[in-house]
Amino acid sequence: MDTRGQLRLNLILGCVLAGLFLLSLFVGSNPVPVMQAVVDSINRDPSIISLILTEVRLPRALIALITGATLGVCGAAMQGLLRNPLASPGLIGSASGAALGTVIVLYSGWSAVFWLALPFGGMLGSLLATLMVYLLAGRDSGSTTLILAGVAINTLSLSLISLLLNLAPSPYAVKEMVLWMLGSIAHGSMNDFWVMLPGTLLGWFLLTGTGRALDALTLGEDTATTMGIHLPRLRWRIFLATAIALGSAVSVTGAIGFVGLVVPHLLRPLVGFQPGRLLTASAIGGAILLLAADIAVRLFPAGTEIKVGVLTSLVGAPFFLHLILKSRRWQP
Amino acid sequence: MRLEAKDLHQQLGGQAILKGVSIEVREGEMLGLIGPNGAGKTTLLRLIAGILTPPREKLLADGQPLANLSQSERGRKIAYLTQEGTAHWPVSVERIVALGRLPHLGTWQKPGEEDDRVIQRVLDQTGLSGLTDRSFPTLSGGEKARVLLARALTVEPEVLLADEPVAALDPSHQLEMMDLLKMHCGQGGSVVVVLHDLRLAAHYCDRLQLLLDGKTLATGDPKSVLTPDNLEKAYGIRIREDKTSAVEAFEMTWELGGSQRPDQ
Numbered sequence: 001m002d003t004r005g006q007l008r009l010n011l012i013l014g015c016v017l018a019g020l021f022l023l024s025l026f027v028g029s030n031p032v033p034v035m036q037a038v039v040d041s042i043n044r045d046p047s048i049i050s051l052i053l054t055e056v057r058l059p060r061a062l063i064a065l066i067t068g069a070t071l072g073v074c075g076a077a078m079q080g081l082l083r084n085p086l087a088s089p090g091l092i093g094s095a096s097g098a099a100l101g102t103v104i105v106l107y108s109g110w111s112a113v114f115w116l117a118l119p120f121g122g123m124l125g126s127l128l129a130t131l132m133v134y135l136l137a138g139r140d141s142g143s144t145t146l147i148l149a150g151v152a153i154n155t156l157s158l159s160l161i162s163l164l165l166n167l168a169p170s171p172y173a174v175k176e177m178v179l180w181m182l183g184s185i186a187h188g189s190m191n192d193f194w195v196m197l198p199g200t201l202l203g204w205f206l207l208t209g210t211g212r213a214l215d216a217l218t219l220g221e222d223t224a225t226t227m228g229i230h231l232p233r234l235r236w237r238i239f240l241a242t243a244i245a246l247g248s249a250v251s252v253t254g255a256i257g258f259v260g261l262v263v264p265h266l267l268r269p270l271v272g273f274q275p276g277r278l279l280t281a282s283a284i285g286g287a288i289l290l291l292a293a294d295i296a297v298r299l300f301p302a303g304t305e306i307k308v309g310v311l312t313s314l315v316g317a318p319f320f321l322h323l324i325l326k327s328r329r330w331q332p
Numbered sequence: 333m334r335l336e337a338k339d340l341h342q343q344l345g346g347q348a349i350l351k352g353v354s355i356e357v358r359e360g361e362m363l364g365l366i367g368p369n370g371a372g373k374t375t376l377l378r379l380i381a382g383i384l385t386p387p388r389e390k391l392l393a394d395g396q397p398l399a400n401l402s403q404s405e406r407g408r409k410i411a412y413l414t415q416e417g418t419a420h421w422p423v424s425v426e427r428i429v430a431l432g433r434l435p436h437l438g439t440w441q442k443p444g445e446e447d448d449r450v451i452q453r454v455l456d457q458t459g460l461s462g463l464t465d466r467s468f469p470t471l472s473g474g475e476k477a478r479v480l481l482a483r484a485l486t487v488e489p490e491v492l493l494a495d496e497p498v499a500a501l502d503p504s505h506q507l508e509m510m511d512l513l514k515m516h517c518g519q520g521g522s523v524v525v526v527l528h529d530l531r532l533a534a535h536y537c538d539r540l541q542l543l544l545d546g547k548t549l550a551t552g553d554p555k556s557v558l559t560p561d562n563l564e565k566a567y568g569i570r571i572r573e574d575k576t577s578a579v580e581a582f583e584m585t586w587e588l589g590g591s592q593r594p595d596q
Contacts, residue, residue, distance in 0.1 A: 003442070083420040209439045216434050218421050219483070222414050226381045227487075228407030228435040273421040273467075 006277055009270055013284040017065075020291040024061040025053065027295050055189065063188040063196070064294045064308075065287045067249040068259060070200045072286020073279055074242045075260030076267075077207050080214035080275030081238050082143045085268075089260040091150045093129035094243045096157035098250040101125020103177050107164045119195045122251020123244070129153050130243035134236070142221065146235075183254035183309020185294055196248045203245020204283070206237055211276025218275060256309040258316025259286050259293075265323050333409060333490035333522070334358055335380065335398075337391045342375050342384060349375045351546035355524075357491060362514060362523045364537030364554075366530065368567050371543040373526045374415065377493045380524070381412040407435030411489035415496045415526075417480045419468040425479050426464040429455060432486025451486055458482040458512060474505035481512055492516055494525045498532065507588045510536045534558055534582035542566055558582055 025034055033049060040050035074089035082091070090096060105111050105121035136149040161181070168174045213234045216224040225231055250256070263285040264278055271277040290308070293315070297306045335357040342350040350372045357363050365373045378384045380391065388399035398406065411432070419428055432454070433447040443451075455461045458478050463471070471479065477497065484492055494513060498506040510532055513523045517538075527533045533540055533554065540557040542550045544566045550557045560571050575581040 212434055212437070212439060215431060218419050218423055218428070219417065219431060219480075220414065220420065222378070222381075222383050223412060223417065225383050225403075226407060226410065226412035227431070228402075228404030230403055268421070272427060273423045274427060275421065 006271065010280055010284060013281060013288065017284055017288050017291070020288055020295065021061055021065060024064065024291050024295050025057045027298050028052070028057060059188050059190045059193050060185055060294065061291065062190075062193045063185045063252060064290045066193070066196060066200050067185065067253050067256065068287035068290025069283040070203065070245045070249045070286070071256065071260040071290070072263040073204060073207055073283035074246050075286070076264040076275070076278045076282035077210060077214070077238050078242065078260075079264050080217060080278065081235065082147065083217060083220075084143065084147070085265060086261075087147070088258075089242055089246050090154070090255075091147065092239060092242060093133045093150055093153040093157065094126045094246040095250050095255055096154045096161075097129020097243075098122040098126035098247045099181055099255055100129070100157040100161055102180060102251055102254075103161050103164050106177050106180060107168065107173065115191075116195065119192075119248070119251040123199060123247040125157075126247025126250065127243045129157055130239055130247075134239050179307070180254045182307040183256040183312075184307040185253050185290075186297070186305065186308070188252060192252045196252045199248025200245045203241040203243075203248070206241035206244070207279060210234060210237060211279055214275035214279075254307075254309055256290065257313035258320060259289050259312055262316050262320050262323070263289055265320070333393050334395075335391075335393055335410075335491055335522070337380065337386070340376065340379055340386055340390060342372075342379060342386070344375065349546055350379070353543065353546065353548055355380070355541065355548075357522050357524055359490075360517055360520055360522055361538040362517045362525065362536060364533040364540045365524060365526045365543065366528070366533050366540055366557075366566075367543035367549070370545075371566075372546045373543055374495055376543070377412070377495050377524065377526060380491075381410060381493050382406055383412070404435050408487065409490045411484040411487040411492050413481060413484045413492070413494040413497055415499070418476075422467040422469050424464065425460055425466050425468065425471070426451070426455070428468060428479055429460065429482045429486050432483045435487060450488060454482050454486045457515065458485070474501055474508075477501055477505065477509060478512075481509060485512070485516060488521075490521055492521060492523045494523065496526050496528065499528065503586065504588060506532060507586075511588070530558060531582050531584055535584040554582070 034053065037047075037049040037053035040047045041054050071089060078087045078089050078091060079085055099122075101121040101124050102118055104125070105117045110117040110121070133146070133149045133153045136152070137146040165174055165177060168177065213224065213229045216227045216229045221231055264282045267281045267285050268278055271281055290312070293312050294308050297308050297311050300306050336355065338354045340350050340353045340355070341348070353372065353376055355376065365376065367373055375384065379386050382398075382403070388397050391398040393401070393409070401409070430443065430447075430451050433443055433451065436447065437443060455464060458481065460478060460482055463475065468476065468479065477500070481494070481497065484494070492513070497513070498509050501509060506529070513525060514536055517523055525537070527537075537554060539552060540554050541548060542557050542562055549566055550562050563569050563571065571581050
């Protein structure tokens with residue numbers, strides 16, 4: 001696959017993404033004449049339709065875009081780093097750490113006092129969990145140790161969440177925590193978007209330029225080292241990027257499963273199986289998938305609110321199984 | 333580039349693997365590392381390759397500590413062909429061979445004409461031109477070995493380290509691989525190759541270094557190393573009595589047939 005083919009793929013994906021983004025502004029329980037709403041909001045006319053557009057639909061679409069891209073690019077980086085197509089961005093504890101942090105904030109009631117406590121709790125949880133996996137696995141250890149440490153920390157986070165649910169003072173608190181964990185972007189505000197933006201951008205920035213190293217890792221860690229790749233530095237960089245970006249995103253949206261796992265899988269054959277080229281494609285692909293899923297949940301009849309995280313997992317799991325069965329022939 | 337190391341020690345998991353080995357690799361020569369399993373050959377290669385880190389003054393390139401070089405500078409000078417190498421994704425042959433240019437490229441630098449020229453030349457020399465679009469897992473064992481060697485040659489390294497490159501290959505592919513390594517020496521590079529087949533070692537290598545239990549038992553030209561005495565000590569094998577000399581026992585008695593030559 002040449003550079004031009006790569007550019008073409010990214011352009012096509014980009015066009016699909018732009019289309020879905022616009023569509024996501026149109027689709028909802030209330031029909032909104034988008035052009036009129038845009039005109040109203042430019043004229044600073046606080047009509048209902050302009051409010052729905054700028055305060056509901058736009059933040060929702062932006063959050064879906066950023067979160068999906070983060071899940072996609074982190075998934076691709078993690079699969080490239082561990083050379084394991086089953087690795088998900090949540091493998092190194094970032095997502096479950098963020099969930100634990102958020103649940104602690106909800107449990108303690110700080111979120112009612114100070115709304116930023118929720119995203120900050122999530123980011124802190126993500127960073128701490130990832131740091132623990134990193135320290136447990138040691139900076140020079142191989143992939144298997146990393147995966148095992150990740151599994152251990154994820155299990156610990158999830159059991160602590162269960163403990164908090166178990167000890168929750170009221171059914172209302174339980175419901176709040178469970179609903180958050182299901183993962184939703186339906187009620188995101190522009191404030192949420194601005195809170196998650198710096199962390200996700202920083203994470204993406206850290207991941208740029210890792211493509212070559214991930215390509216070299218195709219030949220194994222020893223060979224990559226002799227090709228001038230500083231593995232501990234690469235590992236540290238991808239870990240930090242995932243913890244910050246995924247932590248920021250998940251703290252706002254809650255757990256959204258399978259996007260980070262499925263998207264790199266789906267796009268890998270289209271980039272000639274090259275881990276470096278997969279990064280950008282997966283970022284765009286993740287955004288496409290989450291925007292599409294978020295549009296899909298709006299199509300359910302009003303009153304039954306399906307959380308987008310539930311939908312992605314529900315559709316993602318069988319789809320993933322199908323991919324695994326289909327791709328067995330090229331598995332090494 | 334002349335590579336030398338004096339008195340290398342290395343422990344792995346509390347076990348002393350190398351107990352004071354010195355090594356010298358001269359420009360343009362093929363040095364064969366031989367010795368029984370567990371003698372420390374692979375560890376020695378990994379030290380030179382930079383996967384294990386020796387004390388900084390121990391490893392010298394043209395008299396200067398190799399540790400003075402950045403990791404990518406080192407990656408341009410020394411290429412390493414692992415034992416049982418593989419590709420973890422089903423990437424095409426051409427992409428794998430092209431990976432050899434990575435140490436020459438900056439983070440954002442695109443491969444240029446010079447890189448394409450080298451890739452094409454190596455593909456031709458290794459007889460892979462017809463396989464460029466094939467995906468790695470679909471290749472035969474011999475083809476895979478050739479692709480991985482081509483990747484290492486694409487680095488255009490001054491020293492090529494090859495760890496048992498022929499262990500899993502049939503006789504003709506073994507000769508093909510050894511010819512390609514020899515070709516690298518002919519172009520001014522040097523090769524350090526770990527071999528178990530003593531006939532190949534005797535036939536192809538300019539010098540041999542025989543390791544036993546983390547130490548050098550003998551080093552020099554093949555005739556002086558492959559003596560009955562050394563073989564008995566290192567491997568516990570004896571030259572059969574009907575073979576008059578050790579040299580005769582290690583003579584290559586076959587060669588590549590006309591249609592098997594890699595350059596045809």
